[in-house]
Amino acid sequence: MSMTIKEIAKLAGVSQATVSKIINNYDDVGAKTKERVLAIMKEHGYRPSYAAQSLAKKVTRVIGVIYAGKINANFNHPFFVEVVSAFKKAMGLEGYDLLFFSNEQFHQEDEDYLARCQHYRVDGCIVIGGEEVEPSVYDVDKSDIPCIGVDIRLSGPKSAYIMTDNLQIGTLAAEQFYMNGSRRLGFIGGGSASHISNERLEGFQQTARSYRLEMRKEWTVQGDFFEESGFEAMKELLQNDELPNAVFAVSDLMAIGAMRAVKESERVRIEEMAVIGCDDIIAARHVEPPLTTVRQDKEKIGRMAAYMLNDMIHGRIEGTGVKLDPELIVRSSCGSKRRYVT
Template sequence: MRLTIKDVAKMAGVSPGTVSKVINKTGSISAETAKKVDKIIVETGYRPSFSAKSLATKKSNLIGLIFHVEFSHPFFNEIVNSFKVTIGELGYDMLVFSRENFSNTKEDYIAKCQYFQLDGCVIISGEELEPPLQELDESDIPCVGIDIELKGPKSSYVSTDNHKVSSKVVEYLYLHSIKEVAFIGGPSDSIVSNIRKNAFLHYLDLFGMVKRPNWIQYGDYFEESGYQAMKRILASSPYPQVVYAASDMMAFGALKALKEEGILVPEEIKLIGCDDIEATRYSNPPLATVKQDRVKMGKLAAYMLHDLISGNADSFSILVDPQLIIRESCTIGTEITIPS
C-alpha cells in the first residue's frame, strides 16, 4: 500500500504541513524535526506525489507543447527536438497537446494548463493563432511562439528573419549578373511566405531585375505543390534562369518537374530552396538553400520560456539571421559569398 504524507506525519509525530516543508525545504523547521522526518522518509522509502510537490512549490516543472502544424515536416521536427533537449536540461518535462483533442469539445488550452498545473507553453502554430490559442496568448500563462508572433502580456516569440531570407538570395544572384528569377511561395495567404515574396519583389525592383506574372507561383510547402508550381512556370516561355522556392520540399518537387522536362540543373535552370533540411545535402544535384538555424531557434525558445516562468525577463522577440548555402544546384562560375 502506497504511503501518504499523512502516514509519514503520523509516524514522525508532526503535522502533514511540517512534512511538506521538510520535503520542499520551505518554512522554518528545527534541525531536530527535519532530521526526524527525513529518517522516516528514508526508512519507509516514501516518495511525494507529483501533485503534492507542485501544490507545495506552486511549480510543476511541466511545459505544454502545442503543435498546430504538420508534424511530418522536417523543419519543425528539428526545432522541437532542440527545444525538448534544452528545456529538459533546464529541469522541465513536456506534455504534448493534440490539436484533435479540442476539435469537438468545449475545453480550452487555459483550462488544460490549469488542470495539469503547467508552468508555461511553447506554441508552434504555423500561420495564425486560432481563437483558443489567442485566449492562451492573452492569459497570464507564460508562452513562447516559434515562427509565429505572440503579443500577450507574458508571451515572447522567436522566428527567422524572413525578409533577410529573400534579400540574401536576390543579392547573391544580382552579384552574379542573373536577372531572371522565378519564385515558388507557400499558400497565397501565408504570412511567412508573403514576407519572403514581398522582400523578393522589393529587391527585384531595387536591382532592376525582371518580373513576370507567371514566375510567381504558390504551393503548400510540400513536394507535390512545388512540382505543380514548376510545371506552371514551364508552361510558357521564356524560362527563368533561376527558381527560388520558399521551402526545400517545394524545391525538390520543382527539381523533379525540371528533370521530367529534360532541363538540366544547374546548367539550364538553377534552383534554390529554403530551410536547409538534411535531405538537401543528398539530392541530385545537392540543393542550394537558405539555412534557418532550427537548433538555435529551439534553444532560444527554451531559454526564453524559462526566463518568462522565472520572472527574469519581460515579453520580447528575437529574429534569427538566415544563412545562404550555395550547393551544386545553383553554382555560378566563381562564387561570391554573401556575409551571414
C-alpha cells in the same frame, strides 16, 4: 519498502511540515536542520513524490504544445520536428514534460485551447505557427499563461515569440542569384495567406529590384511548404512561354519538389535552372544536385524558445520578440561561381 515523510521526520526529530518545506525548497528552515534532514533522506534512499512537490508548489511541470493552423496539423514538417526536438530536450533538462494538444477539430466552435490549458493546469505553452490559425490560439496568448510562439507573433501579457528574420532570408537568396549571374528570378511561395512566405517574398523582391533583376508576376506561384506542392508549382511555372533561370522556394521541401519537376521536364535542364530553398533540412545535402539553401538555426530556435518560456514562467523576463539571423549555405544547385545566364 520506501520510507515516508513521517518516518523521515521522526528520525530527524522534526515535524512532517518541516520535512515538506525542505523537499519543496522553502527558505524558512534553518541550514543545520535542512542539512540533517537531507542527510537522512540520502542515507535511506528517500525520493520525494514528484506529484507531491508539484502540488505543494502549485505547478504541474507540464508545457502545452499547440501546432496552430492547417499547415502543421500532421506534425511532420522537418523544420518544426527539429525545433520541437530541441525545445523538448531543453525543457526536459529543466524538469518539464510536454503535452501535445490535438487540433483535429480545426476551426470548430468547440476548439478551445485555453479551456484545455486550464484543465491540465499547464505551466506554459509553446505555439508553433501555421496558416489559418484557430482563433482560440489567441485566447491563450491573451491569458495569464506564459506562451512562446515559433513563427507566430504573440503579443499577450505573458507572451513572447522567436523566428528567423524572414526579410533577410529573401535578401540572401536574391543576392546569391545575383552573385551566381542569374538575372530572371522565379518564386515559389508557401501560400498567399502565409505571413512567413510573404515576408520572404518581400525581401526577395526588394533585393531583386536593387540589383535590377527581372521578376514577372507569372513567375511567382504558390505551394504549401511541402514537396509535392513544390513539384506542382514548378510544373505550372514551366508552362510559361518565357522562363526564369533561377527559382527561390521558401522551403527546402518545395525546392526539392521543384528540382524534380525540372528533371522531368523537356523544356529545361536542371543545370540551366538555379534553385535555392530555405531551412537546411538534412535531405537538402543529399539530393542531386545538392541544394543551396538559407539555413535557419533550428536547434537554437528550439533551445531559445525553451529558455525564454522557462524564464517567463519564473518571472525573470517579460514578453518580447526575437529574430535570429539566417545563414546562406551554398551547394551545387546554385553555386557561387559568377556566370551570366541569358
